[in-house]
C-alpha cells in the first residue's frame with residue numbers, strides 16, 4: 289500500500305495550495321464568508337466529488353481530501369473549509385449517489401456550481417448521539433408531506449438554499465421509520481435562526497431549522513420512503529473522511545508552527561528543540577499526525593474502491609480528532625504563555641479542533657459503532 293501522489297494529484301495539491309494562499313487567507317484578518325464562497329465558485333471548488341457532466345470535477349473522495357488537506361495546511365480558515373465541506377460531503381454527494389434521475393437533474397448542477405448551498409439537518413435537542421430518537425415528523429397528506437419539528441446545530445443553515453432533513457415517517461420505530469426530505473429554503477413553514485457563537489470553527493455558520501407543517505412533495509424524498517438511514521450512513525461515510533482532512537491539514541500547519549518556534553526560541557542557552565522533553569513532544573506530534581493521515585486515507589481508499597469499511601471510517605475519524613486535540617494541547621505547551629493568547633495560532637488551532645471530536649458523532653460513539661461492526665463481521 290502506498291500513498292505516494294501521482295502527477296495529477298501533485299498538480300491538484302499545487303493548485304489548491306496556490307488558490308488557498310491567494311483567496312482563502314484574509315489579508316484583513318477576518319473571514320468574509322460570501323467573498324470566499326464566490327472565489328470557490330469561480331475556481332470550481334464547490335463540486336469536487338460531483339461529476340463533470342453537472343459542472344463538478346469528478347474527484348474521488350481521496351482526491352477531494354487532498355484538496356481540503358492542502359488548503360488547511362496552507363493556512364486557510366478551517367471554519368470556512370468546514371462549510372465548504374459540509375455542502376459537498378454531507379449533502380451533495382448523497383444526491384449524486386442516492387438521488388433519483390429527476391432529483392439529480394434538478395439539484396446537482398446548481399450544487400456543483402455553488403449557486404445552491406446545501407445543509408444536512410439531523411440533530412435535535414433530544415436526539416444528538418441517539419440520532420434516530422428524533423421527533424421531527426413528516427405527515428402524509430393529499431399534496432405530499434407536512435414536516436413539523438426543530439433541528440439544531442445545523443452547519444450552513446444561515447447560508448443554505450437546500451436542506452436534507454431527516455424526519456420520522458410512519459410508526460416504525462428506529463432507523464427504518466426515518467425518511468430524508470430535500471427541502472428548499474423558501475418552503476412555507478421553514479424558518480432559520482442563526483446559532484450562538486461557538487469556541488471553534490467560528491467561520492462555519494450554523495443555526496436551527498424550525499419546521500411548522502412545511503409542505504414538501506413526495507418527489508423530494510431522497511433515497512425512497514423509509515430510506516433516511518441509508519442517506520445518513522452515506523453522508524456520514526463521506527463527511528467522517530472528507531471533513532476530517534481539514535483537521536489533518538490544520539495539524540500540518542500547527543506542526544510547522546511548533547517546529548519553527550522550538551527552533552527559534554532559546555531557553556537555558558539553547559533552542560527549545562534541544563530540550564529532551566520538547567523534542568519528545570514534537571516527535572509524538574509528528575507520530576500522531578502521520579498515523580492519523582494513514583488511517584484516514586486508508587478508510588477513504590476503501591470507499592473509493594467501492595468496498596467501504598465503516599468501522600475503519602469511524603476509527604479513523606475518532607483517531608484524527610483525538611490526535612488533533614492532543615497536538616493542540618502539546619502546541620500550547622511548546623508556545624508557553626504566548627500560546628495562550630486569544631489571537632495566537634495555537635489557541636485558534638485548539639479551538640478549531642475541539643468540535644471535530646463531537647460532530648459527525650462523538651469519539652466514544654465511533655468506538656461503539658466500530659466495535660459493533662467488527663463484532664458482526666466476525667460472527
Ligand SMILES: Cc1cc2nc3c(=O)[nH]c(=O)nc-3n(C[C@H](O)[C@H](O)[C@H](O)COP(=O)(O)OP(=O)(O)OC[C@H]3O[C@@H](n4cnc5c(N)ncnc54)[C@H](O)[C@@H]3O)c2cc1C
Nearest residue numbers: 408409410411416417441442443643647648649650652653
Ligand atoms: C461544529 C458542529 C457542527 C455540527 N453540524 C451539524 C449538522 O450540520 N447537522 C446536524 O444534524 N448536526 C450537527 N452537529 C451536531 C452533532 O451531530 C451532535 O453534536 C453530535 O451528534 C453529538 O450530539 P450531542 O451534541 O447532542 O451530544 P450528546 O448526544 O448529548 O452526547 C454528549 C456526550 O455523551 C457521550 N455519549 C453519548 N451517547 C453515547 C454513546 N451511546 N456511547 C458513548 N458515548 C456517548 C459522548 O461523549 C458525547 O460527546 C454539529 C455539531 C457541532 C459541534
